[in-house]
Amino acid sequence: MAPLQKRAFYGLIFSIAWVIAMVAVFILKGGANAFDEDQSFRLIMDSIWVGGLIVYLALFYTILRKSKLVDERDKLIYDRSPRAQWLAVIFALVAWIIGLSEGFRGQGVPTVYLYLMFFTILSVSSIAGSIGILVGYWRMNRNG
Amino acid sequence: MGKVKNRIRRLRFDQDEMTQDELANKAGCTRQTIIALEQGKYVPSIELAFRIARAFNIPLEEVFQYEDSQGGVK
Numbered sequence: 547m548a549p550l551q552k553r554a555f556y557g558l559i560f561s562i563a564w565v566i567a568m569v570a571v572f573i574l575k576g577g578a579n580a581f582d583e584d585q586s587f588r589l590i591m592d593s594i595w596v597g598g599l600i601v602y603l604a605l606f607y608t609i610l611r612k613s614k615l616v617d618e619r620d621k622l623i624y625d626r627s628p629r630a631q632w633l634a635v636i637f638a639l640v641a642w643i644i645g646l647s648e649g650f651r652g653q654g655v656p657t658v659y660l661y662l663m664f665f666t667i668l669s670v671s672s673i674a675g676s677i678g679i680l681v682g683y684w685r686m687n688r689n690g
Numbered sequence: 691m692g693k694v695k696n697r698i699r700r701l702r703f704d705q706d707e708m709t710q711d712e713l714a715n716k717a718g719c720t721r722q723t724i725i726a727l728e729q730g731k732y733v734p735s736i737e738l739a740f741r742i743a744r745a746f747n748i749p750l751e752e753v754f755q756y757e758d759s760q761g762g763v764k
Contacts, residue, residue, distance in 0.1 A: 548720060548722040549720070613718070614720075615720065616720070617718070617719040617720045617723050617738075618719070618723075618734070618735055618737075618738055619719070619720070619722070619723045619726060619732055619734075620720065620723075686726065686731060686732065687726070687731060689731070
C-alpha cells in the first residue's frame with residue numbers, strides 16, 4: 547500500500563468517525579431546538595467540526611510535502627480525486643436544496659439548517675475525497 | 691493508440707539484481723511506482739523516464755520503447 551493510499555484509508559475512517567461524533571453529539575445535546583438556544587452546545591459543535599477539519603487536512607498536507615513518500619504517480623491520483631468530491635458535493639447540495647425548499651416553502655429557513663447543510667457538505671466532501679484517492683489507486687492498479 | 695513498454699525488470703536483474711527499493715531511491719520515486727511501471731500499469735513523465743534511465747546509466751530508448759498500434763517498436 548502506498549503511503550498516500552494509507553493516509554486516504556485513515557482519512558476515510560477518520561471522516562466516518564467524525565460524522566458519527568457530530569451526529570451523536572447533536573442528538574444527545576437536544577437536536578435542532580437546543581442548538582438555537584444553547585450557546586455552549588454550539589461551541590461544542592464548532593470545536594468538533596473545526597478540530598476535525600484541521601486533523602483531516604493535516605493527514606494529507608503533512609505527507610504531500612514529503613517527496614520521498616509521494617511521487618508523481620501519487621500526485622496524479624491525488625489531483626484527480628476532486629472529481630469524486632465535486633460529484634458528491636453537488637448531489638448533497640441538490641438533496642438539501644430540494645429538502646429545504648419543499649420543507650419551508652413560503653417560510654424562512656431556520657439558522658440551524660444552514661449550519662447542518664454546511665456540516666453535511668464538509669463531511670461529504672472529506673469522505674468523497676478519501677474515496678476518490680482510494681478509487682484512483684484501485685483504478686490505476688487495475689487498468690493502468 | 692500506441693503503448694509505451696519498458697525493460698526495467700530485465701535491467702534491474704542485469705545490474706547486480708538491483709532491488710525495486712534501490713531503483714526507486716536512485717530515480718527519486720516510490721517503490722509502488724516502480725512496481726506499477728514493471729507491470730505496465732503506469733507510463734512515467736519524461737522527467738521520471740530520464741531519471742530511471744540515468745539510474746541504469748543507459749540511454750532513455752534502451753529502457754523505454756514506443757510500440758505503435760500496428761505493433762512496430764520505435
